Amino acid sequence: TVLAGAGNQVSLWARRQSVCDVINTQHENPDYLPGIRLSEAITATHDPAAAADGAEAVVLSVPSQSLRENLRDWAGVLPDAVPLVSLMKGVEVGTTLRMSEVIAELTGAGPERIAVVSGPNLAREIAEGQPAAAVVACADEGTANRLQKLCHSGTFRPYTNTDVVGCELGGATKNVIALAVGMAVGFGFGDNARASVITRGLAETARLGAALGADEHTFSGLAGLGDLVATCSSPLSRNRTFGEKLGQGMTVAEIAGATRQVAEGVKSCSSIAELAHRHDVEMPIAEAVTKVVAGEMTPKDMLFSLVSRSAKAERW
Numbered sequence: 001t002v003l004a005g006a007g008n009q010v011s012l013w014a015r016r017q018s019v020c021d022v023i024n025t026q027h028e029n030p031d032y033l034p035g036i037r038l039s040e041a042i043t044a045t046h047d048p049a050a051a052a053d054g055a056e057a058v059v060l061s062v063p064s065q066s067l068r069e070n071l072r073d074w075a076g077v078l079p080d081a082v083p084l085v086s087l088m089k090g091v092e093v094g095t096t097l098r099m100s101e102v103i104a105e106l107t108g109a110g111p112e113r114i115a116v117v118s119g120p121n122l123a124r125e126i127a128e129g130q131p132a133a134a135v136v137a138c139a140d141e142g143t144a145n146r147l148q149k150l151c152h153s154g155t156f157r158p159y160t161n162t163d164v165v166g167c168e169l170g171g172a173t174k175n176v177i178a179l180a181v182g183m184a185v186g187f188g189f190g191d192n193a194r195a196s197v198i199t200r201g202l203a204e205t206a207r208l209g210a211a212l213g214a215d216e217h218t219f220s221g222l223a224g225l226g227d228l229v230a231t232c233s234s235p236l237s238r239n240r241t242f243g244e245k246l247g248q249g250m251t252v253a254e255i256a257g258a259t260r261q262v263a264e265g266v267k268s269c270s271s272i273a274e275l276a277h278r279h280d281v282e283m284p285i286a287e288a289v290t291k292v293v294a295g296e297m298t299p300k301d302m303l304f305s306l307v308s309r310s311a312k313a314e315r316w
């Protein structure tokens with residue numbers, strides 16, 4: 001929708017032919033975005049080669065843990081030399097790779113071709129054409145500039161950034177923090193708890209970013225604070241909603257069984273905690289969320305354990 005709104009012809013790949021048919025004939029995706037009319041500049045196909053044929057840029061957006069298996073099918077049909085753009089906000093389980101790293105590994109593309117778009121961009125609001133800003137990050141500024149032009153419209157304002165690591169970590173980690181915020185809300189706590197978890201969540205995200213070579217300024221930008229605030233505040237967020245249900249006493253299996261959409265933080269929390277351990281970074285919220293998701297701690301114990309940790313300086 002963003003690309004079509006900026007004047008591009010968009011060819012969308014979908015797994016199910018029936019979804020392609022509805023998008024092509026009724027210009028709607030009733031399963032995921034019911035009631036929203038899609039632009040006629042968007043056509044859908046079940047054939048990845050047809051979707052990628054002649055593309056100026058390829059935008060990749062599937063649940064993070066499925067990217068590797070999907071790219072194995074797609075790598076052979078992706079056009080050479082065009083930018084490969086990730087919208088995904090997760091870290092691969094088992095490898096702890098960020099999505100740009102998975103793309104590099106499976107396609108052989110260099111950093112000058114791999115970009116990330118991230119920010120406070122809740123899908124339904126974007127599809128409704130509500131205004132939003134985002135970051136287009138690529139190690140190559142020229143690629144970032146070209147992609148910025150490709151998606152800048154009257155409702156979508158992209159900024160460029162060369163900090164791919166920071167933008168990806170901001171997007172993946174805020175999902176984990178949103179789970180914690182959701183738990184606090186679901187348990188019945190108010191705005192003080194919510195703001196405290198958001199702020200300390202940002203602090204631990206920035207600590208991890210520093211250890212992995214990210215630019216600290218990224219975390220006060222759209223892909224850091226911006227996305228964190230949107231996700232932790234919005235009832236549209238799947239991660240926050242998942243956390244809320246955990247806080248109300250439901251189990252991970254019960255919640256996962258009742259939703260068809262991905263809450264990336266549920267899988268990525270363990271990869272992020274593993275990255276933190278490996279780089280000797282303290283991430284108490286991500287670690288605690290990982291324990292709750294693994295069934296090793298209750299949301300109530302998690303919330304109180306975070307408050308009763310040893311006292312320290314705000315910055316260390």
Ligand SMILES: NC(=O)C1=CN([C@@H]2O[C@H](COP(=O)(O)OP(=O)(O)OC[C@H]3O[C@@H](n4cnc5c(N)ncnc54)[C@H](O)[C@@H]3O)[C@@H](O)[C@H]2O)C=CC1
Pocket residue numbers: 015032061062063064066070087088089090121122123124260261262264
């Ligand atoms: N929904 C949102 O507001 C935003 C989502 N993102 C990111 O975009 C990525 C995709 O998320 P959404 O589209 O929201 O998820 P979703 O759960 O709403 O939809 C995922 C889509 O991928 C398909 N899918 C599911 N499993 C698949 C598999 N194994 N292989 C191929 N396709 C599969 C589904 O049929 C569906 O069409 C995630 O990394 C998410 O963090 C980023 C910004 C905003």
Ligand SMILES: O=C(CO)COP(=O)(O)O
Pocket residue numbers: 089119120121122123175178227230231236237238239240262263264
């Ligand atoms: O990343 C998002 C908004 O930018 C969407 O968050 P959820 O995956 O929690 O819905």
